[in-house]
Amino acid sequence: MPGVTVEELAGHSHVRLLAGLGAGGHLVYETVLTRTIEPDLHLVLGTPAFVEGIAAGDRIRVHAGGSFEVVQRGGNICLLVVPAEPPGADDLAPLRDTFDDLGGIVELPPDRRFIVITVPAAAGFDTVEAAINEWTVPRGHHWEYSNVYDPDGNPLNWWD
Structure with a gap:
């Protein structure tokens, strides 16, 4: 995992973070793998x-209700890929190889409905x-950055 050592993976936990609003205006949460540094301070793993x-x-510092603030960036960007159709293992090999060469990691759930790339x-x-x-x-898939722009589409510029 880019920027995360084996030692940091030890003693991992999970936090429930607010992901936004879903269908019908209901709050949507995602459980994220972390390591607790202090009671409300977590390293995202x-x-x-x-x-x-x-x-x-x-x-990140986690607040009541699952909101959070970034305290310190780890230096990784995140890409979210939404495939037009779930890719097969052979189709993923070139993507994994390319991002391995860049020091990144390609992850996806068993149903292959999305791909998360950390680089x-x-x-x-x-x-x-x-x-x-x-x-x-060439495959007709959509991708977007997940931690590069603010909600208004302005660059966060944390990488400068």
Whole structure:
């Protein structure tokens, strides 16, 4: 996992974070793998799929109701890919190889309905975008950044 050591994985826990509003205006939560540093301070160990604004390696302060603030960035960007149809293992191999070469990791649930990619920002946005577009465009898949823009679409600039 980019930016997270084996020692940090030891003693992991989970926090329930607010992901937004779902159908019918109901609050949606995602359980995220973390390591507790202090009672309300957590190191994110697993990049979430639906909670926007964070990636593995970030330190977050969790508030009542599942809201949170980023205390320190871990240096990883998150991409969320929504495939037009679930990809097969052979189809994923080139994507995994490409992001392995960039120091990243490609993860997806067993039903393969989405893909989460965590990659160090040091790989460079041009390189990351070229890599993801090379795989997604021919397949008709959609992708987006999950921790690069604020809710109004402005760059967060945490990588500068």
